[in-house]
Amino acid sequence: MTTPTKPSELDAVAALYGNRFITQEVPSREFPDTGMTAVDAMRLVAEDLVIEGDPARNLATFVTTWMEPEAQRIIAENLHRNFIDHAEYPRTAEIEQRCIRMLADLFHAPGPTTGARTQGSSEAIMLGALSLKWNWRTRRQREGGSVERPNLVFGGDVHVVWEKFCRYFDVEPRIVPLQPGKYTIGPDDVAAHVDENTIGVAAVLGTTFTGHKDDVVGINNLLVQLKQERGLDVPLHIDGASGGFVWPFLYPDSPWDFRLEQVRSINVSGHKFGLVYPGIGWLVFRETADLAPDLVFEENYLGKTDSTFTLNFSTGSSMVLAQYYNFVRFGRQGYSYIMRNMEENARMLGDELEKMGRFELIDRYEEQLPLVAFRLTGEQDFDEFDLAWQLSAERGWMVPAYTLPPDAQDVTIMRALVKETMSREHVDTLARDIEEACRTLDAKGGAHESERAKIVTGPGH
Template identity: 70%
Template structure:
């Protein structure tokens, strides 16, 4: 045997060495269908998970999701040090409960609530929307019962630009969805779209501030004026719930004079995602009511088995306190001016990206600088090409690891294909330049080789993160 040569160990020797050096996970398939008979060393379990997650995309290149992918180290420490603290246990963690209420009061003030109000922390905007819509149904039913009228046919009016959770609510809680279809040249809704669908059985109108599809807002002020008129002329008492999952932390800072919130009399509740432009990791959402009376008493439950009598208004129960505390950290860390600076920074980079993509010559930008919009770029191919938006998205992912979604609009505009790039704080100016260059390069490659695969609508992914 020459110097540097070693005999090959048998498998039992490898097993022993693996146990000694912490590499056991290299010799076994990942546990799958059942719990493994024996556990493994902590370092092995950590490295096994690490290798699995290497196959995921990089969050910093995920321009599909609205959800926050980076927080400051100090905020990460707040999160890590409070994962074990149960948010729902107000008896044992009264300061956490107080901090939640501080956040609710700050958001109510940000949304111009006229007086004392209430709200709740939720797991995300999906839970907040479920609770807000239940409140609409309960209030409608109480009004109908007081008038001695039928309560068996509630309906809810909203546009095709909403998140799927609104249809889920209608199916789960037996409410007729009256969905206003989008049009090829109109991706939001206004009063003229809403009016034909409203009647005495309408529990409310859901309006969107910052749509998933293009980042624009429904005409909430116009819808409010319509509902005020219908109340005066026909006695229809129809409230508005604003789905501000994405826009609730954008409009107050970029468009402070735009009236979409409690400044409008028919707006009775608002949801917002703290884990989107509230700049917190998943999952934190908020539901804010205009007045305490907008939350029906019989939707609030009381229990005392955690140490004292507590009121709960949630679909989930136990969950960590970390994200509530992280939200408060952001509020006191950034303040109003800090949030404004962050939103303006993202908006400036979004406009620069739009200019660069338009300059490629293959795309049409949806919207303009004059329109109120989330910090994103929605765009689509213009003219004839031997490839489509799904091919561009796939090419970007395969060659450069960018996650830029391609998707179609809802009926009746479902033949319209769009791409969308979220411009969050992690996408700085130099990254914008690189992304634009990579989009141009992807188009050049596709122009030479054509479509990558048959187009399958089941691959559509908008990356909302409610």
């Protein structure tokens, strides 16, 4: 029996028995001269992804990793629709507006308002902060003041996009540093930084570091006082990227939204606790007047004039439709049920960690996202980075370890996010795996430095 050696014979045998890229190098540097069969292309990509991390064990990311089959069908059937083409797809545009109205209602907007869908909270924050800057400039010009040195006040617990905004759009960032044992900000931290050039204050609802919120009520009261005593009308923007879909259902009586006088705009990520796959975010204003009119473009596109207020233009319709699916599928009752389940499992995981006697839980009885933030206590021969590596290498769990922002940069913590698909059995398994990983590290004295270097140390988004 002879073995085929010609390329055409090898391709024929591969087509019959398997995949020719089992032994051949895949295209990775040069644009390929020829194509391949659809099956080969599918298998090439699929086999590359086999060695990716398991989303079900990724307890670092806040982004949704599972949706119902019915939602996935809606997504698949609408991938070919360009959301921006409102003339061709007017029902999708109407569904976007339904979602904005529903969010305005959820966030207690006092009356009719406006907003926009975005690719995520990063775009929503850019747009919201731009509106803060434009409205501040209009106020200053009306008052006869200088518009040369705008500033924006926020804490060190924010997402990096806030610093990006300041750099990209020439605004001075006035960043309130964190402190050991104090990982959010309040009115006393903000007061010294606010002046006539402050375009706004940003407060976080559910930080990526520990899952807690800034003292939104206290900051709002400070800004109300400044308006009454000094005539400074400084708006408050709420970065609800993670918490905007958590607090209304876990803590409905806790005010943080448009119930507070100075809250003028809110961003939220549909692809986090809104339970939609990536990329969908939302920006909602308290009143239509809070959207700076100069940022709105009237676009005559494909025979229909539309108002546009986004940084991106073409984008798919699928995630807007998936968000609306979730709203009508779950309603307040369903979202509350899901959030309570996640909260309960986070509580159980916290209980298990406390029983081990090795960990300090970070403010676990405060209002927070469904997660557990914790750090090692006492004398250990290993640290949080070692433990994160051991969990990943031995059991496949992605539980990040990271240092906090200044001036708490000497504090290292870990964070386990409890997702919708994480069952009580998964919680028990994770707790056992953490305990076993600690015993392994006790025996070997920590991870090797080269192994530790492989760990992703950021808080995850």
